[in-house]
Amino acid sequence: MRLNLSSQIDIQPVHGENAWLKGDIEWTPRLLRSALAWLSEKTGKSLLKLTDKDYSENGLDQLLRIYGSAYDVNIRVFNDLQHTITGWPGGKPNADDTDRPERAFPYPKRIIVFSPHPDDDVISMGGTISRLVRQHHDIHIAYQTSGNIAVNDEEVTRFMHFINGFKSLFLDDATEEISRKYKEVKNFLSNKKEGDLDTRDVLTIKGLIRRGEARTACAYNHIPKERIHFLDLPFYESGKVEKLPMGEVDVNIVYDLLCEVKPHQIYVAGDLADPHGTHRKCTDAVLAAIDVAKSRGDEWLNECRIWMYRGAWAEWDIENIEMAVPISPEELRMKRNAILKHSSQMEFAPFLGNDSRLFWQRAEDRNRATAKLYHDLGFADYEAIEAFVEYKPL
Incomplete structure (x- = not known):
């Protein structure tokens, strides 16, 4: 049987890496989302309020060349997230x-x-x-x-106290095994050392x-x-x-x-x-x-x-x-x-x-x-x- 390893899952973070500031890159939908989220946070503006000037002043003018205007990029990513x-x-x-x-x-x-x-x-x-x-x-x-x-x-002790009390109140004498197990667990916990x-x-x-x-x-x-x-x-x-x-x-x-x-x-x-x-x-x-x-x-x-x-x-x-x-x-x-x-x-x-x-x-x-x-x-x-x-x- 081949065991599928979760480390093979392609969910690598790109937000915050600012790869778009290092020159022309291939703009995937994920990278586009990441870049606009970064620009929105940096300018303090929501997506649909971003302007051509915001793009140019923050190293994203290549998106203006690709898509034509800030509005076109904004609406594309807005619809994608919506x-x-x-x-x-x-x-x-x-x-x-x-x-x-x-x-x-x-x-x-x-x-x-x-x-x-x-x-x-x-x-x-x-x-x-x-x-x-x-x-x-x-x-x-x-x-x-x-x-x-x-x-x-402590949780075990609390439940063991309940079991012992329940036994005393509602069960007859045919519960020696419960009593023995109760004493065994209680004794173990009382003497248990760290590790x-x-x-x-x-x-x-x-x-x-x-x-x-x-x-x-x-x-x-x-x-x-x-x-x-x-x-x-x-x-x-x-x-x-x-x-x-x-x-x-x-x-x-x-x-x-x-x-x-x-x-x-x-x-x-x-x-x-x-x-x-x-x-x-x-x-x-x-x-x-x-x-x-x-x-x-x-x-x-x-x-x-x-x-x-x-x-x-x-x-x-x-x-x-x-x-x-x-x-x-x-x-x-x-x-x-x-x-x-x-x-x-x-x-x-x-x-x-x-x-x-x-x-x-x-x-x-x-x-x-x-x-x-x-x-x-x-x-x-x-x-x-x-x-x-x-x-x-x-």
Whole structure:
């Protein structure tokens, strides 16, 4: 089996490199977007207010020679960006979809959102998930890893106290095994030293905690339990921060789910900068499974589009965005609530990284910044925007 590597994806940033100031270049649509976003920011003007003088004074007069006038360049890029904006991420039925990011049909669509950890779905695209649910698509959430190492021991202790109390109140004496396991886990945690690896029982409890949080968030978003999938990809289950290599067994688990659902849309993590590489391996597993489907001639793939989101660590540059989903203030509040259902990942989450903001704060800041960028370029003043890039298998 050939494993598709996410590092092969051509999503290299060009915004900020100012390649256009180094002489005549080949003007691709992405570079044109990047240059005008840069010029807009530098002049403090929206796209349609840029003038011939703005271009000439900032080293972009070659665009005037190519397109004839500032107006012609402005309107070209304005229309290009305007067509990325949609309130219908699953496609708007019975509407002309010529200039929309997604197809009108089929409707409703079967959709899989792949979430590397049991909270990346709502952190990265919680507003879009809510919109897809309200627009009556059949959404499946696939949690690729257990996320068990990202749970603090205090959370385990809290749940163990609950189990012990529940046993005392409602269960009879035929619960010696529960009592034994409770004492065993409690003793391990009491004597655990820094650097000690968790036992398999402790890891299992931590995984259950995250499953419960994910189910609660899905219930909040009205996703039925039969459409929630916990894949528990084996590469993650090393018990350590350093994971095992992603291999065929991981790819086969993902492929089996794809064949079961036969999706019309797939959402997958494109945020490959998480500290320990889990997102990258999870994305590799999905793209490799898609490679397998393509090599086997699976018909469902012909009707499927793949969208990549970004989460708590970064956002797409403006030149790469191909679908921008506006989020209202109420939808942003609902997104925050869904993230907060993952209570073990709030203040005491072990892997917040160097960014002191909590995940819901990062998500809101990122989504508001994207909306502000569009507004500064001359578009509507949205509360927030979630952005996506389409992945096309080679």
